[in-house]
Amino acid sequence: xxxxRTMAPRFDAGFTLLEMxxxxxxxxxxxxxxxxxxxxxxxxxxxxxxxxxxxxxxxxIIWRLSDEFQNAVQTPIYPSDVMLVGTAQMQNDLPMDSVxxxxxxxxxxxxxxxxxxxxxxxxxxxxxxxxxxxxxLTRSQMSALLTGVVVTPTTPPxxxxxxxxxxxxxxxxxxxxxxxxxxxxxxxxNQQLPLAVSINLELADSEGHVRDFATEVDVPMAQPLW
Numbered sequence: 001x002x003x004x005r006t007m008a009p010r011f012d013a014g015f016t017l018l019e020m021x022x023x024x025x026x027x028x029x030x031x032x033x034x035x036x037x038x039x040x041x042x043x044x045x046x047x048x049x050x051x052x053x054x055x056x057x058x059x060x061i062i063w064r065l066s067d068e069f070q071n072a073v074q075t076p077i078y079p080s081d082v083m084l085v086g087t088a089q090m091q092n093d094l095p096m097d098s099v100x101x102x103x104x105x106x107x108x109x110x111x112x113x114x115x116x117x118x119x120x121x122x123x124x125x126x127x128x129x130x131x132x133x134x135x136x137l138t139r140s141q142m143s144a145l146l147t148g149v150v151v152t153p154t155t156p157p158x159x160x161x162x163x164x165x166x167x168x169x170x171x172x173x174x175x176x177x178x179x180x181x182x183x184x185x186x187x188x189x190n191q192q193l194p195l196a197v198s199i200n201l202e203l204a205d206s207e208g209h210v211r212d213f214a215t216e217v218d219v220p221m222a223q224p225l226w
Contacts, residue, residue, distance in 0.1 A: 028032035050205040058203050058213035061137070061161060065123070065218045069197045071104040073118050075222060076163040082192040083120060086170050088180040091125070093201075096135060098124045119143060129165055134204060135165040166202035166210055173197070 059167040083102035090096060121141050128134040138158035172182040173192035184192035189218055198215040 013085050035164045050207060050209075051211075052206045054209075054211050057162060057164075058201065059201075060217050061201060062199060062213050064161070068103045068121055068220055069199075069217050072193050072219050073104055082184050084182055084184045084193055086172060086182040088170075089194060091127075091135065094134065094167040095200075096125050096165075097123070097168050097170045099170055102129055107137060122158075123161070123168075124158070125165060125168060129167075130134070132162065134211075135167070135168075136163045137161040137168065139163045162203060164204045166204050167200075168202075169200040171198040186191055193219050195219060195222045 013095070057137075073082060085101070086097060086099040088095065088097050097143065100119050100120065102118050103116060119141050121139065123137065123139055124172055125137055126136045128136050136162070139161050140158040171178045171180060173196040175195055178198065179194075196216055196218050198214070198216045200212070202210050202212050204210045
């Protein structure tokens with residue numbers, strides 16, 4: 001008698017099409033999640049760097065303006081010139097002030113003896129043609145020692161301090177109240193400088209985020225010493 005053995009059919013090891021499609025779908029979901037995570041991290045890094053750069057820029061402008069005002073000149077020594085003219089104006093319903101003052105600022109060029117000569121410094125603003133809503137803050141400087149002499153010096157080119165200015169608000173304390181503008185030429189002698197100046201400015205970063213910077217500084221030479 002012949003005995004026949006029945007063997008189970010043999011299947012090759014592998015994945016079905018459905019399993020492959022499911023694996024590809026899961027892999028795609030994981031890659032999308034990783035991509036979003038990397039994008040979020042990259043954007044956070046860029047925003048952090050922009051925020052730090054804007055903070056350094058704003059603090060630098062505040063420091064420079066504070067230094068100018070703290071060294072505003074009011075001395076009886078000829079040919080010292082008392083000069084501080086602050087003009088209040090509005091642009092886009094926001095303050096966009098300008099100021100000119102005679103100052104001994106530490107950032108200026110110094111003589112060989114170590115004393116800085118007076119400089120007439122002017123801060124002005126103008127619309128930024130490349131970015132509507134932003135303004136360019138410029139600073140110009142020239143000698144203020146030729147007091148009372150009619151001259152026509154060559155005006156040095158203005159330096160761009162910031163091209164992302166949103167607002168600049170300057171106020172002046174006269175001893176009793178804060179005023180929006182100041183003109184030393186209309187003030188009595190020895191009272192031509194404000195006792196303090198309030199500085200408030202707004203800057204925007206490349207993403208359009210606006211940061212506010214503010215301080216108040218005393219003007220030492222506002223109190224007469226003679």
